[in-house]
Amino acid sequence: MITLEGVTKVYNLGSVQVTALDGVDLSIDEGEMVAVMGVSGSGKSTLMNIVGCLDVPTSGSYSLDGQDVGAMNDNRLAYVRNRKVGFVFQTYNLLPRLSALANVELPLLYGRGRRNRRQRAREALERVGLGDRMRHKPAELSGGQQQRVGIARALVKEPAILLADEPTGNLDSRSSEEIIDMLIRLNREEGITVVVVTHSPEIAARTDRVISMLDGRIVSDETTERTR
Amino acid sequence: MNPLDTGLSALTSLWANKLRSGLTVLGIVIGVAAVISLMSIGRGAQASITETIQSLGTNLLFVQPGSSSFGGIFFGQGSASTLTLDDAEAIADSLSDSSVAAVAPELNSSGQIVYGRENTFTQVLGVTPEYLDVRNMNLATGSFISDGHVTGRSEVAVLGSYTSESLFGLRDPVGQTIKINDRRFTVIGVLDSEGGGPFGLFDDQILAPITTVYYRLAAQRTTRGEIAVDSISVQVKDESLMDQAEGEIATLLRLRHRLTGEDDFTINNQQDTLETLEETTDTFVMFLGAIAGISLLVGGIGIMNIMLVSVTERTREIGIRKAMGATRRDILVQFMSEAIFLSIVGGGVGVLVGVTISRLIDDKTLLNQTFQTVFSGDIVVLALLVSAAIGLFFGIYPAMRAARQHPIDALRYE
Numbered sequence: 001m002i003t004l005e006g007v008t009k010v011y012n013l014g015s016v017q018v019t020a021l022d023g024v025d026l027s028i029d030e031g032e033m034v035a036v037m038g039v040s041g042s043g044k045s046t047l048m049n050i051v052g053c054l055d056v057p058t059s060g061s062y063s064l065d066g067q068d069v070g071a072m073n074d075n076r077l078a079y080v081r082n083r084k085v086g087f088v089f090q091t092y093n094l095l096p097r098l099s100a101l102a103n104v105e106l107p108l109l110y111g112r113g114r115r116n117r118r119q120r121a122r123e124a125l126e127r128v129g130l131g132d133r134m135r136h137k138p139a140e141l142s143g144g145q146q147q148r149v150g151i152a153r154a155l156v157k158e159p160a161i162l163l164a165d166e167p168t169g170n171l172d173s174r175s176s177e178e179i180i181d182m183l184i185r186l187n188r189e190e191g192i193t194v195v196v197v198t199h200s201p202e203i204a205a206r207t208d209r210v211i212s213m214l215d216g217r218i219v220s221d222e223t224t225e226r227t228r
Numbered sequence: 229m230n231p232l233d234t235g236l237s238a239l240t241s242l243w244a245n246k247l248r249s250g251l252t253v254l255g256i257v258i259g260v261a262a263v264i265s266l267m268s269i270g271r272g273a274q275a276s277i278t279e280t281i282q283s284l285g286t287n288l289l290f291v292q293p294g295s296s297s298f299g300g301i302f303f304g305q306g307s308a309s310t311l312t313l314d315d316a317e318a319i320a321d322s323l324s325d326s327s328v329a330a331v332a333p334e335l336n337s338s339g340q341i342v343y344g345r346e347n348t349f350t351q352v353l354g355v356t357p358e359y360l361d362v363r364n365m366n367l368a369t370g371s372f373i374s375d376g377h378v379t380g381r382s383e384v385a386v387l388g389s390y391t392s393e394s395l396f397g398l399r400d401p402v403g404q405t406i407k408i409n410d411r412r413f414t415v416i417g418v419l420d421s422e423g424g425g426p427f428g429l430f431d432d433q434i435l436a437p438i439t440t441v442y443y444r445l446a447a448q449r450t451t452r453g454e455i456a457v458d459s460i461s462v463q464v465k466d467e468s469l470m471d472q473a474e475g476e477i478a479t480l481l482r483l484r485h486r487l488t489g490e491d492d493f494t495i496n497n498q499q500d501t502l503e504t505l506e507e508t509t510d511t512f513v514m515f516l517g518a519i520a521g522i523s524l525l526v527g528g529i530g531i532m533n534i535m536l537v538s539v540t541e542r543t544r545e546i547g548i549r550k551a552m553g554a555t556r557r558d559i560l561v562q563f564m565s566e567a568i569f570l571s572i573v574g575g576g577v578g579v580l581v582g583v584t585i586s587r588l589i590d591d592k593t594l595l596n597q598t599f600q601t602v603f604s605g606d607i608v609v610l611a612l613l614v615s616a617a618i619g620l621f622f623g624i625y626p627a628m629r630a631a632r633q634h635p636i637d638a639l640r641y642e
Contacts, residue, residue: 054551054635075555082553093548093639097244109233110553153552 001160001193002028002051007060009046009216020046022216023060030160033187033194035204038213044197045165047213051195052087052163053080065160082111086154088164092146094138094153100125101134104153111157124152128182144175151182155192162186164196168203180206238566241542249570252534256574256618257581259524260611264582266520267607269589270513272600277509281502283364287329287467289474291319291460291481294492310485310492313438313455316356318484319462319477327473329465332362333457335438337445339409343395350391351433352408354441354457362463370402370417377437383444385413389421390431408434411444470499521614527574528618535567535626546630547638560631567623568616575615579608 009021021043028034038044049055050062053069056077062069065084072080087093094103104121125134128148138146147167154162164183168176180203187194196203204210205224212220242249293310316333335354340347359365360372368389377384385406392401401415413436421431436445442455464473474495481493539546546559554562586601 049636052551054639075557078550078553078555078558081551087551089639093544093551095545095548097240106549107552109237110549110555110558157553 001030001065002026003061003063004050004057005061007050007057007062009043009050009055010058019216021050021057024216024218026211026218026221028193028195030193031187031191032209033184033207034196034209034211035207036195036197036211036213037199037201037204042213043216044213046216048163048165048195048197051161052085053077079111082107083157084160086157086159086162088147088150088154088162088167090166090169092138092143092150092170094146094149096138099135099137100130100141100149100152103138103149104156106153107157120156121152124156125149127155128152142175143171144178147171147175147179148182151179151186155186159192161193161195164194166197166199168198168200176200176203234561234565235569237562238569241538242566242569245538248534252530252570253574253577255527255530256524256571256615257527257578259520259527260575260578260615261581261585262520262523263517263611263614264579264603264607265585265589265601266516267513268582268586268601268603269599270509270516271602271604271607272590274506274509274513275602276600277505278502281498281505287464287470288362288498289462289464289470289477290496290498291315291462291477292494292496293456293458294490294494311457311460311481313442313457315481315484316457316460319460319480320358322480323473323476327464327469327476328462330358330362330463332356332358332461332463333438334359334459334461335441335446335456336458337441339445341391341395341434342407343401343404346395348391348394350388352385352441352445353433353435354438354446355435356438358463359435359461362461366420368418368420369400370415372417373435373437378439380437381439381443382437383411383413383440384416384436386417386419386435387415388419388431388433388435391434392418408436409445467499470497524614524618528571528622531567531570531619532622532626534570535563535623536629538566539563539626539630542630543633543638543641546633547635547641550633550635551639556631559633560627563627563630564620564623567627568619571615571619571623572612575612578615579611582611583608 004024004026007021007024007026008019011018011020024043024047026047036044036047046055050057050069051064053064053072054077056062056070056072060070064080067080069077069080094100095106098106101118101121104124105117108117108120122131122134125131128151130145130148130152133141133145133149138149141149150167151162162183167183168179171179183194183196184206186192196207198204207224209221209223211218291311311333313333316331319328320331333356337352337354338350339352340349341352353359355373356378357373357375360367367386370386372386373384376382385408387395387401395401395406396404401418404415405412406415407413419431419435438457439455462473462477464470474497477495478491478493481487482491485492549559549562583603586603589599590601592599
């Protein structure tokens with residue numbers, strides 16, 4: 001469902017040109033759980049941005065669910081982000097002024113399918129076990145709870161793919177465990193495709209497939225045995 | 229986003245910065261209040277000027293003799309004695325069925341007025357009984373010149389309030405005898421003070437029967453022995469009939485004077501004078517409004533300033549919203565609606581403050597100046613529209629900056 005062919009991304013930083021991705025070929029099937037690893041500057045964030053339709057490749061082609069993303073304008077990209085992609089961020093990226101419920105409702109404000117907003121947001125929060133924290137502001141929640149609000153927000157539009165960029169980077173080990181368990185459960189039980197960027201070998205070990213990156217290239221792509 | 233969500237979202241984010249939003253709104257409030265109060269002061273001044281003119285009656289036409297010439301040298305308008313009392317009577321008789329309500333001919337003269345040891349020099353106006361109504365004047369005491377006085381060339385006089393005061397002080401002049409150019413006249417009445425009027429002109433005059441003035445006081449005679457008049461005031465039945473009346477009078481006079489070429493009279497329209505004056509005062513009111521508009525402009529710049537700060541502060545929020553699928557348009561509308569909300573609230577409160585100010589200073593004397601304010605709905609609509617337009621104009625640039633943010637850069641913004 002995700003197919004990248006010869007994807008290159010070059011950033012113009014004034015006089016210097018930085019090649020963040022250098023001819024990446026990658027394909028991820030529906031229902032896979034993939035970990036992307038690599039040191040800082042290896043290009044994994046750029047890969048995530050392109051997969052998440054936040055950015056378009058300089059050259060090469062990327063198709064998501066059979067649609068050519070490279071040829072899309074800003075509005076189409078916004079639409080695809082809204083309908084097909086759920087983002088989970090390292091820093092949660094919740095809006096501090098809004099309650100957990102309102103934060104989860106946010107993607108439902110945009111694009112099509114705005115009916116039963118409140119109800120759908122409530123259900124998404126219940127799915128991540130925060131049914132009793134709906135009226136709380138992010139500052140009134142623990143880090144782990146905030147990240148679960150983030151996951152509920154990513155899920156509320158029933159996306160085809162969940163992209164998690166270092167989802168446990170700011171969490172203690174117990175909360176990290178909870179979040180990873182939740183992502184794995186979503187993948188195994190609900191069949192959601194999950195791509196998670198991580199530094200942590202423990203997390204990578206629990207996924208089906210580990211992709212390692214260096215200098216904008218994929219250096220290894222290993223499918224592991226499913227572990228429980 | 230639907231309009232309700234947009235409105236709620238704008239409200240929440242403005243409410244989150246209450247003081248800042250309040251101060252921004254204050255800029256617009258001051259601007260709108262200034263526009264409204266200054267314009268209603270201007271309108272008030274305009275109204276009092278118009279009122280003065282209208283006190284003469286707006287449905288008046290003034291017929292005056294044309295200019296006379298001698299050897300190619302033209303004298304001023306009214307210098308010829310081409311209009312007669314018969315012309316005035318003809319206008320009254322033949323046009324009373326169509327457009328003319330009343331006709332008041334006048335003959336100007338002047339003289340030395342003596343009462344006992346007091347004396348003064350003033351204008352003596354020969355008039356007919358219609359003069360009082362046509363000129364919208366009232367008697368303070370006594371009675372006015374009657375038709376009998378006119379036909380009998382009676383030596384009676386009605387005094388202007390100022391003239392009466394300067395000759396008689398506080399005594400009652402009615403029944404007293406005064407001398408005008410050594411002729412004895414009996415005072416039969418005193419006019420009410422007209423107040424304003426140009427230079428208090430209408431208060432310092434003496435009215436006498438037109439025939440008396442012609443035969444006893446005036447020097448000029450027509451060649452045909454008719455009574456010449458200096459001007460004929462024609463009261464038209466309705467303001468809408470002004471043009472018709474003007475045409476009918478002109479036709480009648482041309483016939484009577486057997487004119488084929490140029491007219492030997494001119495007809496002046498009170499309405500024309502009023503319109504010219506209103507144009508002038510309109511400019512004055514707009515000028516006041518424009519000055520106040522500058523403060524509204526400053527308020528608008530305040531909105532733009534605060535919106536730019538807000539866009540920068542909320543770069544991350546913009547990134548999050550974009551990642552969640554907000555289009556450029558969604559972001560644009562969100563920030564625009566905040567700016568417009570600020571300006572409309574400012575406009576609304578400004579209207580209330582402006583109306584209150586103009587009510588408070590109405591008929592009050594400040595710095596030796598009595599203010600009259602006229603307040604009307606169109607000023608409110610104008611002020612609200614202008615403030616909404618200002619929100620739109622000054623909100624669009626910050627909102628476009630917000631909408632143009634690249635989602636990745638915006639998400640990374642610290």
